[in-house]
Amino acid sequence: MGRSPCCEKAHTNKGAWTKEEDQRLIDYIRLHGEGCWRSLPKAAGLLRCGKSCRLRWINYLRPDLKRGNFSEAEDELIIKLHSLLGNKWSLIAARLPGRTDNEIKNYWNTHIKRKLISRGIDPQNHGPLNQPTNTNKSTELDFRNVPKASKSNFAPNPSRDFNFNEFQVKAKAESIEEGNSSSSGMTTDEEQQQQQQQQQQEDKYAGNSQELDLELSIGISSSGKNNNSTGVSTANSAESKPLLDKSNFQFLGQAMAAKAVCLCWQLGFGTSEICRNCQKYKWV
DNA sequence: AACCCTCGCAACCGCGCAACT
DNA sequence: CAGTTGCGCGGTTGCGAGGGT
Numbered sequence: 001m002g003r004s005p006c007c008e009k010a011h012t013n014k015g016a017w018t019k020e021e022d023q024r025l026i027d028y029i030r031l032h033g034e035g036c037w038r039s040l041p042k043a044a045g046l047l048r049c050g051k052s053c054r055l056r057w058i059n060y061l062r063p064d065l066k067r068g069n070f071s072e073a074e075d076e077l078i079i080k081l082h083s084l085l086g087n088k089w090s091l092i093a094a095r096l097p098g099r100t101d102n103e104i105k106n107y108w109n110t111h112i113k114r115k116l117i118s119r120g121i122d123p124q125n126h127g128p129l130n131q132p133t134n135t136n137k138s139t140e141l142d143f144r145n146v147p148k149a150s151k152s153n154f155a156p157n158p159s160r161d162f163n164f165n166e167f168q169v170k171a172k173a174e175s176i177e178e179g180n181s182s183s184s185g186m187t188t189d190e191e192q193q194q195q196q197q198q199q200q201q202e203d204k205y206a207g208n209s210q211e212l213d214l215e216l217s218i219g220i221s222s223s224g225k226n227n228n229s230t231g232v233s234t235a236n237s238a239e240s241k242p243l244l245d246k247s248n249f250q251f252l253g254q255a256m257a258a259k260a261v262c263l264c265w266q267l268g269f270g271t272s273e274i275c276r277n278c279q280k281y282k283w284v
Numbered sequence: 285a286a287c288c289c290t291c292g293c294a295a296c297c298g299c300g301c302a303a304c305t
Numbered sequence: 306c307a308g309t310t311g312c313g314c315g316g317t318t319g320c321g322a323g324g325g326t
Contacts, residue, residue, distance in 0.1 A: 015295075015319090016321095037311075051297090054313085055296080056294090056295085060295095087316090088314090089315070090314060102315095105315075106293055109292090110291070110292055111292090
């Protein structure tokens with residue numbers, strides 16, 4: 001169907017922004033607020049494409065930006081979030097107040113990658129470096145590998161993604177405590193026991209990873225509905241199986257007993273219930 | 285001082301999705 | 306229902322700064 005260019009390229013400036021341009025943009029947004037980026041440049045008297053204005057504002061001019069070096073805690077948080085979310089920079093940025101997706105992406109590519117490699121960790125799959133990289137792609141979050149078509153809108157297929165998380169968490173726990181094998185064909189009691197074990201293993205894991213507790217809480221939509229306003233796409237519902245399988249959810253809830261960071265709200269897996277982990281209301 | 289190389293970051297580009305017509 | 310528009314995202318590029326020779 002073709003796509004018209006986002007702006008009249010012929011009469012737009014490109015490249016670095018001048019102070020004057022910055023000031024115009026700031027003044028305009030102060031007066032009129034964000035939104036309608038397409039018409040903004042003209043209204044603000046800027047010879048820039050709307051996209052460019054948006055980017056400049058979000059990544060550089062927004063007053064709530066925390067510029068400057070990343071702290072060690074931020075580093076660790078980014079690493080953990082990346083291991084869970086993959087290259088979902090906007091989601092990662094949502095957990096780091098004052099940081100932008102672009103900034104985190106750049107920081108990842110320039111600093112953290114190197115840091116992880118020096119620690120012997122593969123920055124892509126967060127596994128040991130000497131292991132063949134990704135011979136088994138299933139050790140990565142599935143939505144990092146899905147075709148682009150479904151990537152841009154964060155609509156993680158919960159059944160896939162969090163099944164994987166379960167796998168990943170288990171794998172980590174197992175790597176810590178080998179030989180704690182479980183048998184198949186469990187009874188409910190055995191399941192409970194195993195969950196307890198997993199909990200213990202997970203606690204150990206959390207203890208091993210410095211003080212930073214990145215823990216997730218993901219709520220199941222009690223109504224079974226998705227809500228687009230949260231970024232959970234209903235369009236995918238045809239191909240995706242039901243939201244989180246409850247057992248997975250239980251596991252996650254335990255494996256990632258939330259204390260410090262709860263993503264239930266930001267990830268938009270909504271329910272009208274109170275989040276078990278962070279004890280906050282999720283969106284209704 | 286001049287040149288080259290590397291690195292970090294701001295900005296651009298292309299694409300997909302949702303909303304709108 | 307098809308086409309269009311606007312926005313947001315992730316990947317990539319290009320430029321300036323800084324260090325080494």
